[in-house]
Amino acid sequence: MDILNITTITALLLLLRTIELKHFFERISLSQILSGTILxxxxxxxxxxxxxxxxxxxxxxxxxxxxxxxxxxxxxxxxxxxxxxxxxxxxxxxxxxxxxxxxxxxxxxxxxxxxxxxxxxxxxxxxxxxxxxxxxxxxxxxxxxxxxxxxxxxxxxxxxxxxxxxxxxxxxxxxxxxxxxxxxxxxxxxxxxxxxxxxxxxxxxxxxxxxxxxxxxxxxxxxxxxxLAPRQSRIESAKKIIRAFKPTHHLFGHSFHLRTFGIAHDTKLDYPHNFLISTYLSTGLLGLFLNIFVFVLAFLGFWKERNKWGWEPTMAFSITILFSLTSGFSQWSFLPLALYLTIGLVAFFKSPPPASLTK
Structure with a gap:
């Protein structure tokens, strides 16, 4: 699933090179209101x-x-x-x-x-x-x-x-x-x-x-x-694994926790259902700080465009993060989270248009 989502994100990046984000969000907004009303x-x-x-x-x-x-x-x-x-x-x-x-x-x-x-x-x-x-x-x-x-x-x-x-x-x-x-x-x-x-x-x-x-x-x-027992038990399992970490695991993570989780919850493989905890378990403090840094950049990208189109995706990104804190293995597992993260990063790194086009 993560590979499929990463492929989707790659296609989105190619699309974002050819369109104006303001018009993109205007169309997305109308379609979301229409589909939400029908549902x-x-x-x-x-x-x-x-x-x-x-x-x-x-x-x-x-x-x-x-x-x-x-x-x-x-x-x-x-x-x-x-x-x-x-x-x-x-x-x-x-x-x-x-x-x-x-x-x-x-x-x-x-x-x-x-x-x-x-x-x-x-x-x-x-x-x-x-x-x-x-x-x-x-x-x-x-x-x-x-x-x-x-x-x-x-x-x-x-x-x-x-x-x-x-x-x-x-x-x-x-x-x-x-x-x-x-x-x-x-x-x-x-x-x-x-x-x-x-x-x-x-x-x-x-x-x-x-x-x-x-x-x-x-x-x-x-x-x-x-x-709430299923989520609470997974958090407790994560705490037990972290307490057993070696110093290097705290720094770089320990990717084999999925099997340990699975044994604790009577399944082959399992995970904490919180992408931040999963990031810490898999990649340690380095991976967790890098992920948080990338999310901050995405928010800053939306903030840069707040007077044009940035407010709506800022709120949507916040909702998506809150929603995904109790499910998903990584930011790639929940596609909307990866989509908003990518768009925010594009907005942050996007160069201003040439002066000749603004005249």
Whole structure:
């Protein structure tokens, strides 16, 4: 995968030699808003299903049942959530009216909340103060509309959860598809015991889930049993490997940690799912400092162009870095991270146009 991504980056570099980055980002921005809006219609349909079912439980058609069954899987739709975050970011810098931005940001934020992605939930929460900051400090006028869109969508989703608590949804497929995705981010704030109690009460109408066989009834459909354990266990494994490092390993790294990780997690090969930790394990302090230095150069490249087109990719690059801190082996494993890094470096090293072309 890394080799494929590096090949893609090489093609991008050849493309960037022939186009103006300002026009490039204008087109990317519009396409991101359009694709994000289309993707975000899924939660809107889910809410319509929820309303129609509660008005008339017999009104759920065969198509609706199949659609709900398709969505009733406890999967982290992280890639979709990431695309929606970039769409939301593009709205901060678009030329649409404030009403349009408020409407689209509400819709797209609902899609992010329904993605059931905890990392996307955290980034979405951080975008609220960031949007106000962009408006009042840096003069980006759409910041308030986007911030209020995120707040409005949060209120709507909280309302859905409280509605499900007050009026239990008897159809399990409807409850699983329309309410369950909104519950998973709560595992960030609740201990597994309390989270499972809330989850089973809303989705299964089970007051005491401990009476049921976890393996047969609830575990396969639960979203809270493990909570953050997989990521935490990998971080602990990384700490153990680092503590066993020789002095030369701290300086240059130890590339054979993948097999050690795999043994610790019952698989052939594994890694920390944090590209900075992976960089330290593989290349030591030298590689880590070099990587951080390159990222700083990329940010400086976007900063140089902030008065033309640089603000949007600066925010997008920040979102991408935050998003990739819990997945990916290196900066090449998550293609968007490598793309923004490359564009930032191109902007940093790009020579100004000849004087004859600016006259």
């Amino acid at each position: 975000a219609f899924t939660p809107a349909l889910l809410l319509l299903f929820l309303i129609s079912f509660n008005l008339n439980p017999d009104a759920v058609s065969y198509f609706s049942t199949v659609y709900l069954d398709f969505l009733s899987t406890n999967i982290d739709y992280n890639v979709i959530a990431f695309l929606l975050l970039l769409s939301l970011n593009s709205l901060l810098f678009c030329k649409f009216s404030n009403v349009t931005v408020l409407t689209l940001s509400t819709l797209i934020s609902m899609g992010i909340l329904y993605s059931s992605s905890r990392r996307a939930f955290i980034i979405l929460a951080l975008l609220i103060p960031a949007s106000f900051l962009l408006r009042f400090i840096f003069g980006q006028r759409k910041g308030i509309a986007v911030a209020f869109g995120i707040i409005l969508s949060s209120i709507l989703t909280i309302g859905v959860v409280f509605y499900a608590l007050a009026f239990p949804i008897k159809n399990n497929k409807v409850a699983t598809a329309t309410v369950q995705p909104l519950l998973r981010p709560l595992s960030l704030f609740l201990i597994p015991e309390d989270f499972n109690k809330l989850h089973y009460k809303i989705i299964f109408q089970i007051e005491n889930h401990k009476k049921y066989n976890t393996d047969d009834v609830t575990f396969s459909r639960s979203v809270g049993e493990l909570a």
